[in-house]
Amino acid sequence: MALSDLRPVERNEEGIAAVLGILKQRFGERFQTGQAIREQHAHTTTYLPTQPPDGVAFPESTAEVQEIVRACAAHRVPVIAFGVGSSLEGHVNAPGGGISVDTSRMNRILAVNAEDLDCTVEPGVTREELNTYLRDTGLFFPIDPGANASLGGMAATRASGTNAVRYGTMREAVLSLTAVMADGEAVTTGKRAKKSAAGYDLTRLIVGSEGTLGIITALTLRLQGIPQAISGGVCPFPTLEAASQAVIATIQMGIPVARIELVNALQMRAMKTYSKLDFPESPCLFVEFHGSDAGVAEQAETFGMIAEENGGGPFLWTSVAEERSKLWKARHDAYWASLTLRPGAKGLSTDVCVPISRLAECVAETEADIAEMGLIAPIVGHAGDGNFHTLCLMDPDDPAEIAKVETFVARLNERAIRMDGTCTGEHGIGQGKAGFMRAEHGHGVDVMRQIKQALDPLGILNPGKTLPA
Known part of the structure; x- marks a missing residue:
């Protein structure tokens, strides 16, 4: 993918001017057009150029998102959903200008159903906020992409993270959602039942659609019980290939590892300096196990034997929460390191x-x-x-x-x-990987384009993303 391959989106100057006036009158101080805030809402943590929207709206309800989308649809103006801006592929850029819909004020936890292990939240709730709220219930939300991302953004990008090997991704975590579609209508895609055979799976269609099919305004999420015991540690290896072989053996043996993270020697050098770690400057695996006291000890010992068979070790593990937190803080800070x-x-x-x-x-x-x-x-x-x-x-x-x-x-x-x-x-x-969609999906890209055309015939929802030109 080259910068020259980014999909151009034609600006609708007349429509944008009309929508700016409508939204300023309707939302007052909750609609901003200053340059700094517009650039912030196109911020990308990678090298893609910043393409700011023309205005930023801060709705507080599904009904207000509907108002914004209807105004934009009436004047054919792009609408780009915004969570916290932690995505890496230019998802929140506005190549044709338009309106950024910042969901940060939609940050209520609407319900927690502890008996059913689920909850319903608005999209602006971050994963850390949800887990802080859940702390006294004995439950937690396990999807951990590293950044303190908003749950709406995580669903829109089908986020994953360090716990995915055990708990899955946002695809598995979202039971149902409410989304505002391109015509301004709100659709709820399911109920709280753990499974359903009723009709098309609209939840999975919108999860991962990156704001191109609808703007998520509520989510019902699966929760997990907080493990009785957690153990984890770091294991060095002589080569990256040896570490990878240890990962393969661990998974194939069915060890219920919760996290197993790979870093190469160069990454370990950076992490040692930045996070003040005291481990060899070699390829390493960061590993964590969840379960009972006896179970996590047994899993750690079995993994240690696998590592040794692949030339690794020693595997230094601990059940002390503070020590584990330091390790995972270092792992999450790998980008900055x-x-x-x-x-x-x-x-x-x-x-x-x-x-x-x-x-x-x-x-x-x-x-x-x-x-x-x-x-x-x-x-x-x-x-x-x-x-x-x-x-x-x-x-x-x-x-x-x-x-x-x-x-x-x-x-x-x-x-x-x-x-x-x-x-x-x-x-x-987003923008950064659209050029590889045809190689991966073939004719499937044409089917995706038909879905996009059916649900967003005016092309106003996050245009210039996901599908190649």
Whole structure:
């Protein structure tokens, strides 16, 4: 994907001017057009250029989102949903201008049904806010993408994270949702029942659609019981391939690992410096087990034996919450730690996912590619489900360097697809990966385009994203 491949979206100047007037009159101070706030709502943590909206609305209810969408539909103006802006593929950019719908004020927890292990929330609630609220119930929401993302944004991008190997992704976590469609009508996609065979699965259609089919205004989510005991630790390996083989063996043996995260030697060097860790500067696995006291101890010991068989170890694990928290804080700060490897550089963070049996091969080829191209690009990943990330550090003002990184990313995505994997396990498509959709889905892209046309015939919902030109 090159910057030149970003889908252009034609501006509707007359329509935008009309909608700005309507929304300013209707929402007053809850509608902002200042340059700083507009740029903030197109902020992207990668190298893609900022494309700000023309105005930012702060609705407080589904009915207010409906008003905004109806005004935009009447004047054919783009509408871009916004959570906290932590996505990595340009999801919240506004290539044709338009209105950003910031859901941060829709942050109520509407219901917690502890007996049924579910809850209903508005989209602006963040995962950390929900877990703080749930703390005294003995329940928690397990999907953990690292950033303190909003739950609406997590559903829209089908987010995943460190716990996915045990608890799944947002695809499994969302029981039903309410979304405002392109005509301004609100649709609720299901009930709280744990399963249903009634009609099309509209929930799964909208989860992962990245705001291109509807704007999520409420979600009903599965919850989990807080484990009786948790153990975890770090295990070094001589090579990244050896660590990957240990992951494959752990999963194939059916050990119920909750998290198993892979970092290469370069990433470990950055994390040691940034987070003050005291581990070898070598490829490592960060591992965590959930269950009973006896169960997590047994799982840790079994994993230690697997690691040793693959040349790794010693596996140093602990059940002390403070020590585990330090490890996972370091893992979640890996992005910021990586930036210290080349001060002043901009990072292009990308991810792929492959079948677990191809993980070692894919990671090894990727490391060889990085070395051959002379890049600084640490690797970290949710290895338990075959998903890993690279962060390519580059000078954003050097066209030749950008071109080299884009070539590397294209080769990485093509490699994953060739191995029967996907160009993104959790980042989503947005603008950055639209160019790989045809290679992965073939004629399926045309079916997706038909769905988009049927549900959003005017093309106002987050245009220029997900589907290739």
